[in-house]
Amino acid sequence: MSLQNEVPAKPRKIPVQSRSEATVEAIFEGAIQVLVESGPRYLTTTRVAERAGVSVGTLYQYFANIDGLMVAILERHLRKVIDRVVAICAKQHGQPLSAMTQALTDEFIDAKTERLDVTRALYAVAYDLKGLELIEQLSERSVDAIRDMLTTAPDVAVDAPDQVAAVIHAAMAGVVQIVLGKAGKPTDLHALRYHIRHLVLGYLTSLGPSAR
Amino acid sequence: MSLQNEVPAKPRKIPVQSRSEATVEAIFEGAIQVLVESGPRYLTTTRVAERAGVSVGTLYQYFANIDGLMVAILERHLRKVIDRVVAICAKQHGQPLSAMTQALTDEFIDAKTERLDVTRALYAVAYDLKGLELIEQLSERSVDAIRDMLTTAPDVAVDAPDQVAAVIHAAMAGVVQIVLGKAGKPTDLHALRYHIRHLVLGYLTSLGPSAR
DNA sequence: ACCTGAACACCGTTCAAGT
DNA sequence: ACCTGAACACCGTTCAAGT
Numbered sequence A, B: 001m002s003l004q005n006e007v008p009a010k011p012r013k014i015p016v017q018s019r020s021e022a023t024v025e026a027i028f029e030g031a032i033q034v035l036v037e038s039g040p041r042y043l044t045t046t047r048v049a050e051r052a053g054v055s056v057g058t059l060y061q062y063f064a065n066i067d068g069l070m071v072a073i074l075e076r077h078l079r080k081v082i083d084r085v086v087a088i089c090a091k092q093h094g095q096p097l098s099a100m101t102q103a104l105t106d107e108f109i110d111a112k113t114e115r116l117d118v119t120r121a122l123y124a125v126a127y128d129l130k131g132l133e134l135i136e137q138l139s140e141r142s143v144d145a146i147r148d149m150l151t152t153a154p155d156v157a158v159d160a161p162d163q164v165a166a167v168i169h170a171a172m173a174g175v176v177q178i179v180l181g182k183a184g185k186p187t188d189l190h191a192l193r194y195h196i197r198h199l200v201l202g203y204l205t206s207l208g209p210s211a212r
Numbered sequence C, D: 001a002c003c004t005g006a007a008c009a010c011c012g013t014t015c016a017a018g019t
Helices: A018-038 A045-052 A056-062 A066-091 A097-113 A116-128 A133-150 A161-181 A189-206 B018-038 B045-052 B056-062 B066-091 B097-113 B116-128 B133-150 B161-181 B189-206
Strands: none
Touching (some): A018 A045, A018 A056, A018 A066, A045 A056, A066 A097, A097 A161, A097 A189, A116 A161, A116 B116, A133 A161, A161 B161, A161 B189, A189 B161, A189 B189, B018 B045, B018 B056, B018 B066, B018 B116, B045 B056, B066 B097, B066 B116, B097 B116, B097 B133, B097 B161, B116 B161
């Protein structure tokens, strides 16, 4: 049939023997390698299977199709980043706005640059997948955490915290995506941290800093 | 040979007869249609050729390969947006910072949303192409225009205007990309304009507004 | 329970042949 | 000068057959 199918997520089969756990892990590893070395256009079932040391048939036992594999890889990465954002937000409850901002933006950049090559490779994967409610669901968790943090700031009352949190998330993710997306130069992380911090903090104060 | 080739740009042949001008136009049209209706994963030579009413061979007369076609489509779109940014920046020389900001951010969003479906379809195309010095070259024009505008602001002196202009460009492009990327809801453009304006203006003032 | 690999439809690209 | 479409290597996906 045509390619015009949905994008199914996750392993279609849950490993019950330890042998297959190793297989799934090998597939992930192989996929990441192909992705980083050759880019998303070369992430083919053949190549991944070869790298992983399994046959194509095996790959299809765990992933509904190549998009399913892409989604699984992307999800893994996003979960790691979002988990860190959620954690840091919880930890900053009650801190002054500037401290919140710095902690949040620094943590976000740290998480995204821990494996910079993988992050870069995955930007393309993310956009290749249409729909992508997965990403929206995950970033919703992040937006919620940011909003909940903002409402506990002792020095400022943020209006419409839902919208504001969404903008902050988009600003961080968007700028980092554009800046890290540049394959060439090595990226000045110190400067990036500084500017994103001011972007977010400036935005928050510019909205009308209702002193509390 | 392998797919591991460079991404060549532009038509390999310049149309000299009016017949072929029409052919190139038809190919572009067909490609945009496929892209918008089915997404970047379905942008195949077969489909584009069929839509355009030409044979695959003809397509290859004007584009070195499928990536070349993608680049050409993307470039067309980016040029339109960047041209508008460059023009508005020139027009705002000498205006106060807040007026500059509003003009710039509004114009950017206008340009990106004029053909929202096409814009969305092209985000994926952009990331599919590795390297992409094209995009960097084009956005450099935009960054330069923003910097040149900023240095003429009568009310504020911006430090390190090069870096700042790059951040502003990335912030606008990044946020718009993330927000418009969400396929679901219709996007509240009015709110988007408002928040991006404050994001950029807040950033600029937060950097330390050296009153002039 | 898990793995293999041949089989088939489809895509990218080329090129000899046409007008 | 421009266009066609069969040909070939390769990719996604399936499934009968193996352990």
